[in-house]
Amino acid sequence: MAITTDHTRAVADGAHSHGVVPAGSRAERKTSFDLADIPVPTGREEEWRFSPVARLQPLFAEDLGAGGVLTTVVEAPEAKVEIVGKDDARLGTTGKPGDRTAVTAWNAAQEATVITLPAEAVASDVTSVRVEGVTKDVTAQHLLVRAEHHAEGVVVIDHRGDAMLNQTVEIVVEDGAHLTLVSVQDWTDGAVHASSHRARVGRDAKLKHVVVTFGGDVVRITPDATFTAEGGEVEMVGLYFADTDQHQEHRLFVDHAVPRCKSRVTYKGALQGVGAHTVWVGDVLIQAEAEGTDTYELNRNLVLSDGARADSVPNLEIETGEIDGAGHASATGRFDDEQLFYLMARGIPEVDARRLVVRGFFAELIEEIGVPSVRDRLIASIEAELEKSMSVITGIAPAAAGEAEQA
Amino acid sequence: MPTLEIRDLHVSVDTKEGPKPILRGVDLTINSGETHAIMGPNGSGKSTLASALAGHPKYQVTSGTVTLDGEDVLAMTVDERARAGLFLAMQYPVEVPGVSVANFLRTAKTAIDGEAPALRTWGKEVKAAMADLRIDAAFSERSVNEGFSGGEKKRHEILQMELFKPRFAILDETDSGLDVDALRVVSEGVNRAKQNTDVGVLLITHYTRILRYIKPDFVHVFVDGRIAEEGGPELAERLENEGYDRYVGTGTTMSA
Known part of the structure; x- marks a missing residue:
């Protein structure tokens, strides 16, 4: 008999709700x-x-x-x-x-x-x-x-x-x-x-x-x-x-x-x-x-x-x-700022460094899916999602229409 | 001749109680090809100097200047500093899950050089540099620093120093935690980089033993956030015998 309950990777972000017992079995x-x-x-x-x-x-x-x-x-x-x-x-x-x-x-x-x-x-x-x-x-x-x-x-x-x-x-x-x-x-x-x-x-x-x-x-x-x-x-x-x-x-x-x-x-x-x-x-x-x-x-x-x-x-x-x-x-x-610092300290710009980390986060899982057409599609979708967040970071998000005329 | 010049540098670290001053007026000039050892007891601010030069966001420069060939380093972002030719071999290299060493090295090299390295020669170069540092070829496919032993992490840092060919390299306690064999391998790597690229080296260490393998041109003793004494290699020998006691009073000895 071997029961293991691995809590070692859990972190205290209030996410791992052991305290909440579901209503019955x-x-x-x-x-x-x-x-x-x-x-x-x-x-x-x-x-x-x-x-x-x-x-x-x-x-x-x-x-x-x-x-x-x-x-x-x-x-x-x-x-x-x-x-x-x-x-x-x-x-x-x-x-x-x-x-x-x-x-x-x-x-x-x-x-x-x-x-x-x-x-x-x-x-x-x-x-x-x-x-x-x-x-x-x-x-x-x-x-x-x-x-x-x-x-x-x-x-x-x-x-x-x-x-x-x-x-x-x-x-x-x-x-x-x-x-x-x-x-x-x-x-x-x-x-x-x-x-x-x-x-x-x-x-x-x-x-x-x-x-x-x-x-x-x-x-x-x-x-x-x-x-x-x-x-x-x-x-x-x-x-x-x-x-x-x-x-x-x-x-x-x-x-x-x-x-x-x-x-x-x-x-x-x-x-x-x-x-x-x-x-x-x-x-x-x-x-x-x-x-x-x-x-x-x-x-x-x-x-x-x-x-x-x-x-x-x-x-x-x-x-x-x-x-x-x-x-x-x-x-x-x-998102781990130390990872970001490490990558940027190697000359990698912030946008690319963030992208690397997020891609890395999903990389193993994408390989596990094992269906090539889905995998390619997934990578493209993740890239598209990252484009959205990067535009926020770099401040190149399109300004609301009409703003220029107001100014 | 490329020069890294640090003038009257004051740096604070962010703490819960507010900013705490660590560096209190550091003056240091490093010319390319030179090796400067910075030695000092724990808590003297050696690693703060390394992190502040690389631009770690936790450290705030409150006054002073750092220039690389006259260019204002402090005005640069972290990645700009690296592209300008600064390299920091970190005391605690960070794990980046899912990013392979091969991908990381190529991405960083491309960023630093402003163009992708030639595919054929780059592969060979990486392989040879890994072999020199006794890093198994299988590490290429592993995630950056993930599951690496302490010695493997340090060798991976020096691998980057050899491949990226910086103009100035700051080695932050690269020797700490290494056994004698690993220390020798890592030191050989630094010496190769010095030979091949005329890199200026700022070698931060608590102990003198690495200085048997990497010969410093200058030794600076760091105490309480500034340089307390400077000299040639003979200063290291004296520290070897006497420890830091004379600088810090009682209680702190060197256990090299």
Whole structure:
């Protein structure tokens, strides 16, 4: 038996909230397909306490439309794409909704896009799902990604444009399958997006789950992963970059319900600008039966300027002592001026030095994502984010129109 | 001949209780090719001089001048000072996670020279300089200073001194924490740089042992924020025998 809880990397920025005990065990949280069971939140509930519920309000409504986004799938030759009615028996198998947006998304969606990697097929190309916001009509969407037994493949869901989207992404990884699922939130300003990812991971199956959030006003993603048989492995990787007045929230739940499964969670974020707010909550539950569990979760935040706030809450519940390892680490730090001094003392101008440090912060994670097209895109997005902050530092931000005439 | 000239330099450090004066009128002239050792007991202000010359934001120059060939160093930003030819080998080099040594060296060299180094020759040059300093080639791909031992960090500092070819190098207690082998390797590196580039060296140290490997032309004894005595190499020998007692009264001895 080896239980390790790594606090060595935690820093006292008020980010690592050991003092806050969630309302009961994660296992006891209400989940249901029924709207009546999960009422509209007030914002005081554990799962909503960091969220801007006012801005999410439209997504809590019972009736949501369907026309706000345009979804285009370009599938790998081996993959199969279907549009099915809500009564399709394959829907709803990954678990019940666990919060208000998840339950309204489930009930409002009338059809679903199902992507299947057939049994034993090895996809020769990435399957890309492009979700483009076209109107601000509040919209529900349901996606199901299935990797049948021993299938292998990569599915990238790419969100762009402006939308009010409430989404369910079901993920089924059957025995022996290896699935990489990437969700990129590259919305324009104004977009509001809630998404419940619910994954089931079978015997000896592997899910790599990647979340990348850059754009949108409010993005709240709640990936849940449950192991259904022994030998499963889940790797959850996330990267986010919040600017002025952006709210980016990632709440993860890994349910070790069966023995001998492994989970790794690594989320990293950068924040800049007044009102930039990120939330990371990582719940891991090791149930009494889950002997031989091996889990570790890490969240790191880099605060680049004043007025930004990062909340980081790892929660580990362990109901058995017979585990291989369980730990978490959380650290939120300000940009390190000593690093800046060191680099500048080598002749590197401040703008370039800052860029090096931020790139360095994300470098390892970007390599871990392992999907070349996503990696290149990510690097470009980080560069674009850095351009914004650099223009503040160097004072070359464009002046407000009309100012020149006033002067 | 390039000259680094420090005149009546007063420097304070920011503390919670407000600014605290550390340097109280330092006068020092270093010509290129010369090696000046600055010795002194702990707390005498040696490292403050190094950090203030490099422009660390924690230190405020309250009066005095520093010029490099007549150019006002104090008016320059930290990076401008480095590009003007000042190099500080730091006592506590900083870790920069995710930035590889190779990338860092190339970026800094490009910034200092104003143009990217020739791709082919640069790679060879770095490799050779690393081999000279007994730095394993695998360090190129490691993050800057991350997980380096104390000795590895100091060798990495001297590697930069050799590659960036500064006009004046300030070595801030580069010898501290080094075992004899590492001290020799690091000293050889400094001597190579002196030979190859005519760099002026300001060698800050608490102990005399590094002066057996790097011969100073001048020795300055630093006490209470200013230079208390100056002389040639023979002054170091006397300090070796007598310690700093005569300057600071009782309690402080040299444990070289």
